[in-house]
Amino acid sequence: MCPIMMQIGTIQVYTGDGKGKTTAAIGQAIRAAGHRLRVMMIQFMKGKINYGELEAVKQILGFTIEQYGGPEFVNKNNPDKEDIEWAQKGWSRAKEVIQSGKYDMVILDELNIALDFGLIALDEVIEGMKSKPKHLELILTGRYAPREIMELADLVTEMKEIKHPYQKGIQAREGIEY
């Protein structure tokens, strides 16, 4: 019998205006699932069920995605009551999942945006991050990560947009951008 090796989980943040934040988190999840870790991704502000990743992820053992958001883009200056409810519901679920001990990796996709839009209270999230189980790897994505979140994180990567095809007038494409 092998001894059970207890890994220490860190907090990772992927932020910045460049492409690759959510996809990096999905790649992390795939890698973890490949090592038989149990992964949950909670997506905030996304309710568009035809995202390509959802279809492929269904095929992967140990990786679950849940979405908390409506089909429309959220208006930052005047978010709908429904958007706030979705985000709050997502955050309640996130707290439950983090504390459950059932997962080795929890990804809170676009949580930074939900914070930036004021849909969830920052101090609640800080509290939730601080009380995570030691072994749990926690990953937050989204532009505009608040300073307090970055200070608490162990790893912060800023995705910087150097060049983007939208600048050339190419529209968002199925299988590439979503």
Added chain:
Amino acid sequence: MCPIMMQIGTIQVYTGDGKGKTTAAIGQAIRAAGHRLRVMMIQFMKGKINYGELEAVKQILGFTIEQYGGPEFVNKNNPDKEDIEWAQKGWSRAKEVIQSGKYDMVILDELNIALDFGLIALDEVIEGMKSKPKHLELILTGRYAPREIMELADLVTEMKEIKHPYQKGIQAREGIEY
């Protein structure tokens, strides 16, 4: 019957010293495979078969990974003959795969490093990129992307390391870093 929509494929580059380059490419692959696109990832300078992503990816229809590299790290200042052979073999395969028309997305993982180490000739790669089929989405990852590659690319994201847990003395962990 639906008309066949021909998408225009772009060239994406993920570079920089931050975490998330390979994982972003894997996430892109998962998304594409979820939309039934056919994806091939060719990994340069990696021959460590226990990478977590390989195990999970086997479960995903339409996504194939091939590795071209030995188990040891390559010495930049004095690469082994074997390392050069691996890289050349990987590049031959990449050219074949790109031109075959059998894939919608081709990912050349760590190719930037292989170029930086001088294991493959830059002008050959530039030539290969320029002659890619129009519909093909081509993704290059790795630190130190040469300027010529970035100029040719449509999308360039620099992953910037803001904070890294190695700074705290945490070792590379199974399921997280590999």
